[in-house]
Amino acid sequence: MTGKRFLADRMLGKLAKKLRMLGFDTLYFSEIEENELLTMASNEGRILLTRDKELFEKAVKRGIETFLIKSDRWRSQISAVLKKFRISENDLKLFSRCMECNTVLKEVSKQDVMLDVPEYVYMTHERFLKCPMCGKVYWAGTHVEDMVEELRKLKIPVRRE
Numbered sequence: 001m002t003g004k005r006f007l008a009d010r011m012l013g014k015l016a017k018k019l020r021m022l023g024f025d026t027l028y029f030s031e032i033e034e035n036e037l038l039t040m041a042s043n044e045g046r047i048l049l050t051r052d053k054e055l056f057e058k059a060v061k062r063g064i065e066t067f068l069i070k071s072d073r074w075r076s077q078i079s080a081v082l083k084k085f086r087i088s089e090n091d092l093k094l095f096s097r098c099m100e101c102n103t104v105l106k107e108v109s110k111q112d113v114m115l116d117v118p119e120y121v122y123m124t125h126e127r128f129l130k131c132p133m134c135g136k137v138y139w140a141g142t143h144v145e146d147m148v149e150e151l152r153k154l155k156i157p158v159r160r161e
């Protein structure tokens with residue numbers, strides 16, 4: 001595990017969600033002051049991901065580890081991040097973290113999510129994960145398939161569980 005922790009600027013909401021989906025501790029706030037962002041990165045030892053060249057330079061000046069994202073498309077963004085930090089298949093933990101709020105997911109029993117998921121999902125899946133913070137429920141269905149397919153397109157091989 002690389003154990004990389006990220007802080008995404010407010011232009012990188014989609015990238016933040018994808019990084020969480022891959023298992024990386026990634027903070028993101030749609031409304032946050034620049035200074036607050038820099039202080040948080042510094043205090044928590046997070047890598048600041050930004051689209052903003054000026055913010056990037058400020059971070060460098062303050063000795064904060066940072067990475068300037070050039071593309072405005074999330075596929076290229078994620079590809080750039082994985083390459084930059086030499087993240088490999090073994091570093092990924094697909095769907096271990098809530099995409100919405102970054103909380104580590106807990107495995108729950110099928111009965112626990114009966115009321116939370118569509119009936120066909122309940123009938124066709126055995127393994128469910130739930131976010132203890134926001135209550136969002138995840139299952140190894142289309143989300144995982146789609147992400148694995150995306151990663152393959154990006155030439156990142158992913159082991160299936």
Ligand SMILES: [Zn+2]
Nearest residue numbers: 098101131134
């Ligand atoms: Zn959540």
